[in-house]
Structure formats: structure tokens, C-alpha cells
Amino acid sequence: MRSLRFAQCASRSAASAPRPQLRRGIVSVKAVAKTVDKPAWLAQLKGARADVEALIRTTHANPILVRLAWHDSGSYDENVKEAWPKQGGATASIRFGPEIGHAANAGLQAALDLIEPIKQKHPLVSYSDLYQMASAVAVELAGGPHIPLRYGRLDAESPEDCTPDGRLPAAGHPFGDGSKSPADHLRKVFNRMGLNDKDIVALSGAHTLGRVRPERSGWGKEETKYTREGPNFLGGKPGGQSWTVDWLTFNNDYFTEIKAKRDEELVVLPTDAAVFEDEGFRPYAEKYAADQDAFFKEYVESHLKLSELGVKFADGTPVTLE
Ligand code: HEM
Known part of the structure; x- marks a missing residue:
């Protein structure tokens, strides 16, 4: 039976730390590594x-x-x-x-x-x-x-x-990194992660879900007709301002709503507006507004990249659950 080793990171370099030979189930005193069945x-x-x-x-x-x-x-x-x-x-x-x-x-x-x-x-x-x-x-x-x-x-x-x-992006001015425009800021932040224009626009499409809450981010309205009621969870509560009408459905409405600019009840952050305003971003935003299948396909590619940024996989992995 193969075993999987999960190195436990201490504050020093995990890559250079010595890896003791351990029997299954025994964790070293220094907790550098342990083996898992x-x-x-x-x-x-x-x-x-x-x-x-x-x-x-x-x-x-x-x-x-x-x-x-x-x-x-x-x-x-x-x-x-x-x-x-x-x-x-x-x-x-x-x-x-x-x-x-x-x-x-x-x-x-x-x-x-x-x-x-x-x-x-x-x-x-x-x-x-x-x-x-x-x-x-x-x-x-x-x-x-x-x-x-x-x-x-x-x-x-x-x-x-x-x-x-x-390190995370701001939604509008002032930008801590001195960026002059939302698009510049988005590129600075996402390029630092190794992500490109397509990734920025596709991933922004995740705002098809959820709401902006003034008491958290300082953006958006206290509530709208779309958020006054609706499903809640544990500490969650109604309110906030959504990007889309059906803010618990993942689709391409984020792009169609920003493009149409037809509903004052929906939020558009300065960084959201940039996906149509910036010349480099616009072709992707137009494509995703017109073609949900293209959005889904490219969203998956960018989401997978995002999900593995900075990741160190344990020995014997990665695996998928397909
Ligand atoms: C492009 C730069 C981005 C900016 C400036 C940004 C900004 C924000 C802000 C201000 C909020 C509202 C938070 C609150 O008030 O509770 C928010 C919510 C959210 N963001 Fe982003 N975001 C960005 C990118 C992303 C990305 C890449 C994803 C996922 C792939 C994402 C997923 C979400 C979701 C799902 C919510 C709703 C959370 C909720 O309803 O509890 N955002 N974002």
C-alpha cells in the first residue's frame, strides 16, 4: 500500500528541511513530515x-x-x-x-x-x-x-x-499600489499571480454569485429588491447589493448585465466596469456576454490555475475525484 507524505511546514524552508524516515502513523518530534495512509x-x-x-x-x-x-x-x-x-x-x-x-x-x-x-x-x-x-x-x-x-x-x-x-485587489480608488486606473490595478495584482487578461475577465465572472455589503467592503447598497429576502446561512443575513438578479445562479449574467447597464439595483464596481472599458479586457467580456459556453470553458481553465497558485502537493499526489 502506497503512503502519502504530508510535510508539515514550519516557518523555515520546507523544501530544504531534512525529511526523516518515518514509519506510518509516526510524526517526528520536529514535525517536519508525517505519513498518511x-x-x-x-x-x-x-x-x-x-x-x-x-x-x-x-x-x-x-x-x-x-x-x-x-x-x-x-x-x-x-x-x-x-x-x-x-x-x-x-x-x-x-x-x-x-x-x-x-x-x-x-x-x-x-x-x-x-x-x-x-x-x-x-x-x-x-x-x-x-x-x-x-x-x-x-x-x-x-x-x-x-x-x-x-x-x-x-x-x-x-x-x-x-x-x-x-495583496488582494481593491475595487476602486485609491489603489494602494499607485495605479491610475482600475485596469492597471487589476493587471498589477493578477500579473503578480502569473495570471493574464483572460484570467482577469473570466474570474471576474464569479461575481455572477453573491453580494457586496457596505459593512464589509464599504461598497454597494444596504439592500435591494433582489437581496431583501433570500436564502441565508448560519451567520449570514439578507441585504447587500448583487451583481445579478439571480445571485445564487452561476451563469454569464454578470457580463450581460454590465454590458446592458439597465438596472440601477445591480452593483458594478469600478473594477467590474473595467472588463468592458479596457481595450485588452473587452474582447473577453464581449465573448462571455454573447456565449455562456465559452465563458464556462475559459472560467474553468482560469479557476484551475487560481486553485493551484503557490500550492505544494504532498508526495503521491495530486489526485482528482473524477
Ligand atoms: C477582479 C478583482 C476583484 C475585486 C476588486 C473584487 C472585489 C469584491 C468585493 C468588494 C466584494 C464584496 C465583499 C463584501 O462586501 O462582502 C466581492 C465579493 C465577491 N467576490 Fe470578488 N473581487 C474580485 C475578484 C474576484 C474573483 C477572482 C472571485 C472568484 C473567482 C471573486 C468572487 C467573489 C464572490 C463570489 C463574492 C460574493 C461574496 C458574498 O456574497 O459573500 N471575486 N468581491
Whole structure:
């Protein structure tokens, strides 16, 4: 039986750290690595997926779970030269105090709380896999495309591995990086992650789900006719301003609504407007407004890239659940 090794990252370089030879189930004193029974891990991974599906079907927390995974991944900076996990990315460092407290992550503690019981039930599955799994399943259950995610991510293990504040994009002026326009800012932020114009526009389409809340981000209206009532979950509540009328359905309405500019009740952030205003972005936005299948296909490609930014896979992985 093959075993899967999950290196536990300490604040020093995991790549250069010595890897002791361990018998299955024995964790070294230095906690550099432990071995995990692969069939047991796979069984828990499948169980976790079933539990994530049940969670989403009962809570309708699709939007906040998509946002959680994106804010974990979106901290990735390919210019950082320190060893993993200092570049950030889908390492679950967002679960630690300093990072979940960043202003950009306001409200996301509720999403961490939703996932925690599933982690407790399936302890062999990493937090980072669970966050990414929940996002992919949330998109799919909302009517979006199937995202064939790969699993086996290692978790950042310490608050010292949290990324610095300020890596996620701002929705409008003032931009902390001195950008003159929303499009410049989006390119600065996403190019730093190794993502391109197509990725920026396709991923922005995830705003087909969810709402902007003034008490969290400072953007949007307190409520609209589309958000006054509607499904809630645990700490969730009605209100906020959505990008689309059916904000729990994943489709290409984000693009058709921004293009049509027909409904004052729907939000368009400065960075959303840029997908049609910027010359480099516009061809993608036009394509996705006209052709939902093209949007879904290219969204999946970009989502998969996002889900693996900064990821270190355990020995013997990645695997898919296809
Ligand atoms: C392009 C740059 C982006 C900016 C400036 C941005 C900004 C924002 C802001 C301000 C909110 C409202 C937060 C609140 O008030 O609670 C939000 C929500 C959201 N964002 Fe983004 N975002 C961006 C990209 C993305 C990407 C790449 C994804 C996913 C792939 C995403 C998924 C979401 C979702 C699903 C929500 C709704 C969350 C909820 O309803 O709880 N966003 N975003």
C-alpha cells in the first residue's frame, strides 16, 4: 500500500528541511513530515466532498465559499523568493489570525466556520484542499461548470506563514499600489499571480454569485429588491447589493448585465466596469456576454490555475475525484 507524505511546514524552508524516515502513523518530534495512509485519505476526501455538497445544498453559502478560496489563493506573489509557503496562494494561511483579519477578508470568518466541522470529521484532508473543494462544488451546484480540481495540497502550519496585507485587489480608488486606473490595478495584482487578461475577465465572472455589503467592503447598497429576502446561512443575513438578479445562479449574467447597464439595483464596481472599458479586457467580456459556453470553458481553465497558485502537493499526489 502506497503512503502519502504530508510535510508539515514550519516557518523555515520546507523544501530544504531534512525529511526523516518515518514509519506510518509516526510524526517526528520536529514535525517536519508525517505519513498518511493513502486509501484512508482518499476515503476522507470523498467523504468531505459529500459533506461539502450537503453543506452547500442546505446553507446556500455558495458565494462566500467561492470568495474564501479566491482570497486564500489570491495572496500569491510569484516575485517572493523565500521558500514555500511564503509566496502565499492556496495554502490555507487565511485561517490564521493575522490574515483573516486583513480588511479585504472582512466577513470571511463565517466561511471558515462553515468548513471547520468538515475538517474535524475528515482530519486527513487539508484545509487548503477543503477551501478549494468548497469553491469548486459551490460553482457547480449553482449551475456552473464542473471544475476538475486536483487534491493533495499541503497546509501552511503557522500564523508566521500568513501573507502581508494588501495583496488582494481593491475595487476602486485609491489603489494602494499607485495605479491610475482600475485596469492597471487589476493587471498589477493578477500579473503578480502569473495570471493574464483572460484570467482577469473570466474570474471576474464569479461575481455572477453573491453580494457586496457596505459593512464589509464599504461598497454597494444596504439592500435591494433582489437581496431583501433570500436564502441565508448560519451567520449570514439578507441585504447587500448583487451583481445579478439571480445571485445564487452561476451563469454569464454578470457580463450581460454590465454590458446592458439597465438596472440601477445591480452593483458594478469600478473594477467590474473595467472588463468592458479596457481595450485588452473587452474582447473577453464581449465573448462571455454573447456565449455562456465559452465563458464556462475559459472560467474553468482560469479557476484551475487560481486553485493551484503557490500550492505544494504532498508526495503521491495530486489526485482528482473524477
Ligand atoms: C477582479 C478583482 C476583484 C475585486 C476588486 C473584487 C472585489 C469584491 C468585493 C468588494 C466584494 C464584496 C465583499 C463584501 O462586501 O462582502 C466581492 C465579493 C465577491 N467576490 Fe470578488 N473581487 C474580485 C475578484 C474576484 C474573483 C477572482 C472571485 C472568484 C473567482 C471573486 C468572487 C467573489 C464572490 C463570489 C463574492 C460574493 C461574496 C458574498 O456574497 O459573500 N471575486 N468581491
